[in-house]
Amino acid sequence: MKAARIVQVNQPLQVQELQTPKPKGAQVLIKVQSSGVCHSDIHLWEGGYEGPHGLFLKTTDRGVEYPLTPGHEIAGVVDSLGEQAEGFSKNEKVLVFPWIGEGLCPACRAGDENLCDKPRSLGVYTDGGYAEYVLVPSYKYLVKLGDDTDTDTSAPLSCSALTAYGAVKKSSLRPNDNVVIVGAGGLGLMAFQIAKAITGSKIIAMDIDDAKLKEAKENGAANTINSKKEDAVNAVMELTDNMGADAVIDFVNASKTVETDMQLLRRRGKVVLVGLFGGELKLSLVTMPTRAYRLIGSYTGNITDLIELVSLAKRGVIKPIISNRFKLNQATEALTMLKNGKILGRGIINP
Amino acid sequence: MKAARIVQVNQPLQVQELQTPKPKGAQVLIKVQSSGVCHSDIHLWEGGYEGPHGLFLKTTDRGVEYPLTPGHEIAGVVDSLGEQAEGFSKNEKVLVFPWIGEGLCPACRAGDENLCDKPRSLGVYTDGGYAEYVLVPSYKYLVKLGDDTDTDTSAPLSCSALTAYGAVKKSSLRPNDNVVIVGAGGLGLMAFQIAKAITGSKIIAMDIDDAKLKEAKENGAANTINSKKEDAVNAVMELTDNMGADAVIDFVNASKTVETDMQLLRRRGKVVLVGLFGGELKLSLVTMPTRAYRLIGSYTGNITDLIELVSLAKRGVIKPIISNRFKLNQATEALTMLKNGKILGRGIINP
Amino acid sequence: MKAARIVQVNQPLQVQELQTPKPKGAQVLIKVQSSGVCHSDIHLWEGGYEGPHGLFLKTTDRGVEYPLTPGHEIAGVVDSLGEQAEGFSKNEKVLVFPWIGEGLCPACRAGDENLCDKPRSLGVYTDGGYAEYVLVPSYKYLVKLGDDTDTDTSAPLSCSALTAYGAVKKSSLRPNDNVVIVGAGGLGLMAFQIAKAITGSKIIAMDIDDAKLKEAKENGAANTINSKKEDAVNAVMELTDNMGADAVIDFVNASKTVETDMQLLRRRGKVVLVGLFGGELKLSLVTMPTRAYRLIGSYTGNITDLIELVSLAKRGVIKPIISNRFKLNQATEALTMLKNGKILGRGIINP
């Protein structure tokens, strides 16, 4: 089978011919139809993240090994099943839950494999979906899509939408709450849709790009703030009777955005940190108890969340937007375009 | 009536003769029998807290006005009731809930007056318990103690124990969790007792004083770490199969302790920040989502929590330790001793 | 002032001339502009509810005293304030939270006065809104409406919508859940709107009236079942892949409907019982643990819930439907029409 792989960081991906795996035990082999191109693939490609004190956090220090086939947003059809795999049949259309754990840590035991102590995520720690086939360790990581559902729009549910969903849930929004959602890109757009569908809260979108803010409004935001043009803190105070935001969901999570987040919070407020931009925050410690603040890191979601998203998507309550389609041999181009901000919705590789 | 008041910050308290208030409407006048001396009284006396970037956060900027009668841990008997006060009778022994709100903000509406947007806490924003009498704005802030209960050991329930209780609750500990409790002083000792009584978790006490750590062990800690003598991170890793702590409750909350807290956390771990020592933390932002960390500020507790503590104390499940007793004219001495670490349990003023 | 009162059960209400109350302490006098006519007013009028074993549960045994001015859905303007009342000014438009408690029981302490051990609800245990003025015991039971908000459509928020909201919340619905809502009358319609706005779940409406089911569909139901024409259990099984419903919210709560509810539940399912129709259920006890079922009684909601509803209503997310308006001297006519099923949305008395 063909796979587009990162052989060396920062070098073009190579399309290699690999042996097609044969599923054993509970494993299932999936024929990939759609594989989403995600920002975190860029970090894999670059070999790391920006940490605090100007440090660079290397992916290899977190257990990533190269060469690697990236791709964790995977939809396709069942090709073949191991002898202990059940519940699915050949050619059945499925979405893959990629945030797989080793199975025995407290998170895995509780159904939160995405938060495993020793993660085995597809496309991160094992070969993923930038390939004709992907081997899934158990049928339990598959979600049925049904024949009428499109794999291209389904693929991003397993990371882009899932991450937004996990973050919205952690913000525990209630109908009278004001929430500021920072970053109106792909994740942000999903978050506006989801927050509108399940919280009843008052959504304020914040970004530095008017075009994106316009889309935010069409996708559920009641108000928008261009933090390049306006003073973000003042703008939020004006929209909230000078009380501040009950919650902020930050899809950028850079020093500059989080510094602002902390200034626009109401007492009892929380900031949900999602983005992987990085950097550091100088946090005033005494303010945490006296203002009863919470900082919550949010990382993807679990398979129950994913099933809920599939349900919402099937009924048209949420709608991932696919803007670009690529072939396997265009993987480098896809990542480059994404890095340069040239992909407005989601890019999909169709192997 | 007599009251020991802060007239000027950093100056000795003055015992003044004030007019004894007359309760109106729902108000109740309490004859103070026991008034706890709390670390936060020192901050009122000094006029502020250490903030980030070497900044000093002034109490007057947070709405405190001098002269002020401090004292928020108040137990005594009902002296007289306003015409709309009910449910209590003259001479009934009561504990006062001091964390009073203005009544209309979301926190107050939900029964969390301690987190009010515009707090009116007794002994902080209005005159408190370093006095012969204290005026409580409504009978709803009183908790019955019963005749057999001692006011001296009850008074600290409303702040010292309540703060520990709120912090333990926010840590959501379950029986297999490891929790590191930083600071084995008064609050820490309450936290060991409470965590033992209601969580079933494995408690690790951390402090720099062996005497305190010995007490920690007698009050519920399974393990102790002297972070002055041992490497705290290594010690925690050894005690937790190299996984790290599921939760840290930090009753110091200084730059140095919280930096350590962040290093000994397991993935999915949380740090509950309680102390008012202050300073700043350089927080790595990308680590928050990837490790799914939470930082939770915890400030006192609500009146339901206080009633639960009274229930635990009455049955001997928790036992506040009173070490020093003072008269009203010894208030300055009490605060000075506390500041200098000379009070090991709780100091009480008996007016 | 004039008030329409129940002087004797089952007799026409009398419009009496009473002394207009003067607010003291924290009390506020409200000039009533809109007072909703609720099914539970009929029970007050009839003097009781149908209990188990053919028993009649008398309102007087629950502490109701006649003569009584009914009316617990009250919107109007502030007329005058007691000397300790604050936060509101004369002529300000407000909604009244009527589910008032005595203030000291565990429910009241936690902000759930609607569940007080010794309730003092307006229009039930004390005089209510079928009058020109109503005396509210504290400014804390008022919710600001703002000048632009209509009192007629706001009044039903405090019972009809609040009861639906409380029930939807107790059902803890998630996006992939199937919920059957039994009874597409006034409360049911609010529940469809609310469940759609804040849960993302799949809503199945059940009723015996096709006209109401049509409205259900327009207000958020994805599917409808006429249980008079179809076998309800079969119909639900067909809509749920033979798994059954994850939750049922029963706004009728009669023997017959609840018997059916129990048959259409999925393992782990819950039935939220709201209606006051009454009767008894023969419950199979062993089925409760083996199927992990829950039966949850739901009674109105708290003031935080009400504030959230006001927020949803102001933004047009939910829309109570007012169908009939009456004067004070038409109170008996209003109750009679409601009893006979002649009021399709909500009837309002404008004194």
Place this chain on the structure above:
Amino acid sequence: MKAARIVQVNQPLQVQELQTPKPKGAQVLIKVQSSGVCHSDIHLWEGGYEGPHGLFLKTTDRGVEYPLTPGHEIAGVVDSLGEQAEGFSKNEKVLVFPWIGEGLCPACRAGDENLCDKPRSLGVYTDGGYAEYVLVPSYKYLVKLGDDTDTDTSAPLSCSALTAYGAVKKSSLRPNDNVVIVGAGGLGLMAFQIAKAITGSKIIAMDIDDAKLKEAKENGAANTINSKKEDAVNAVMELTDNMGADAVIDFVNASKTVETDMQLLRRRGKVVLVGLFGGELKLSLVTMPTRAYRLIGSYTGNITDLIELVSLAKRGVIKPIISNRFKLNQATEALTMLKNGKILGRGIINP
């Protein structure tokens, strides 16, 4: 290998010689050292439960097939592993989580396999622990015990203690709550220990046997009621200032006990139904909403709960009491003794 099997209901169990299974894929073969004898094994032996209306609910209608090797409380050592099994090694001492699901239903996806739509529980739907070896479908159902831990006292953790734990958790007890625990037998004793260890609540034990009530007091109950000798409702009212119980946990769950449960509940109270005695309850429907009652069926617990129990047991916080030991060929005798109330703690089969 030898196994003691139910070949026909109500007939003596037969010790049969079966082929020892070979583990494939993720499967693990466990050499059984201790297998608890549980009340629900009696129901399997008798072929069913008493349902409502005098009905008999047959186990075969719920999917049980005979011949069956019962036994779901299984501790032993790893004998051999399938090629995809990992994390355990030969001779490692383990406890088996028996409440296995089919893996794809919502409960399984969320880590609650004990509540699966199509359960495959060991010793119920597949062969269990009354045997020399048991085949476990995946290493993920194993919990490490450590060399120092006794298998006899560990085995009952997976059902008797787990069921008590699940029930205590569902009762959401807080320190000032009164909880009545009905039935001071094996499950009840575990519940007293657990409730004492993790809730801080006030525990009232109810039984008809003074000897058991004496044990209840030694295991955590603050008060005891012999409902044969005293009026149970009066007794509870006296102990609770006439307010009633905040919660009841009923380990009998028969018509008579639950009728009493309903009468001794405080407003907002809940009854957690656990026992499998059966029969029916005539439930007053209108009382459910007006009193805000909850009836909660509780069935065993999940693997996270089990791990928590193992942690509590290892530290001596809870202590299952083993009173009788049997060989495989005494299985019929063990069940007969249990049925006749002759086993006071837990009976264990050591194959």
